Amino acid sequence: MLDVLLTLPLVLPPTVTGYYLVVLFGRNGFIGRPVYDLTGWTIMFTWQAAALASFVVAMPLMVKISRAAIESVDQRLIDASYSLGHSEGATFFRVVLPLAKKGMIAALSRSFARALGEFSATLMLAGNIPGRTNTAPLAIYSYAAGGNWSGANGLVLVFTAIAAVFLFIANRFSKRVF
């Protein structure tokens, strides 16, 4: 059940995920309304909303890939660690985590890239307010839609450069570990 809930954002169109977030966190939402009544604040159309949308959309990737990395660690090594007198916790930190490190870094880079590119869910929850919630993909869309080609070109180049540098670092790192 939890697995289905965690995986849904991976397969749903981000617009649908964004809609659910609005239903949950909007000023009249299940969580949003009590928060608004209590504090007079709503997450809608704030940068926090953009962060939340990116998080919800990217987290399943992080969870799925890291879990696969952790499950791929040889059970015999875990058994060996127990039989040598180490607790579950010590075994996790000294055997499982170091051996799953490569997969965890891959998980981090994949989900970070997904979060960077987040568009629709952000648009639903945070809107596209210049200087406040216009994340890079949203700003590029606005520029292009408004015919501001030089602005769009600049941002596209910056965005591509950031993504390339990030991938380069991620690749370097994952080759260095075991």
Added chain:
Amino acid sequence: MGVSVTLRKQLKGFRLDVGWEAANELVALFGFSGSGKTMTLQMIVGLVRPDAGRVASGSQIYFDSSAAVDAKPQERRFGYVMQNPALFPQMTVRQNIAYGLPGVARAMREKGVAEMISLFRLGHISQAYPDRISGGQKQRVALARALIRRPDALMLDEPFPALDWPVRLKMQALVGKTRAEFDIPVVLVTHDFREVRNMADRVIVYADGKVVQSGAPGEINSSPASAQVRRLLAAG
């Protein structure tokens, strides 16, 4: 000091029901693959839970279904070496051995590691990672790692079949020497009767999840208790 076990477990299409004791000696569990030898060791060290039975080492009771005692593997003072040496690939030989002595002050641990490295002649590879050493060396590291905390008994699950015969002979001699040095019961799982003859003080013959005969290797060899045991001897 001695290990005594009675174990019962029902699996789909297989039933294990055994009971035996090992005094301060080298006992071989001998039988075909699938007769329950490996599972017996896994139950002794606490990795597999029996349906019923009792596992005791000296005065320590680690499992007793009638008294609801079931110690975790990390609480049982057994050394355990698997067929696959299961060395941690991210640690050097030295670090692998040190990992076998948790919860001990650094100076004490260093001393123990140095002793093990010299006892098992691993000095020249102590800084190497497991993927850089030979199969025989890996098993020596696994032995050192299992013995560094001075366990009350040593469980060896077919530790040598992947090795060439000359290396196996050396390892067999090393285990004998180690048993004398540590003075503890050693239980060796094997399906090779030559190994039994070379190493064991006593043999416990397994077939289909039961003990079918036990005695000195020569005894078993000269008077097998059944046609089944005779077939086993011919195959091993």
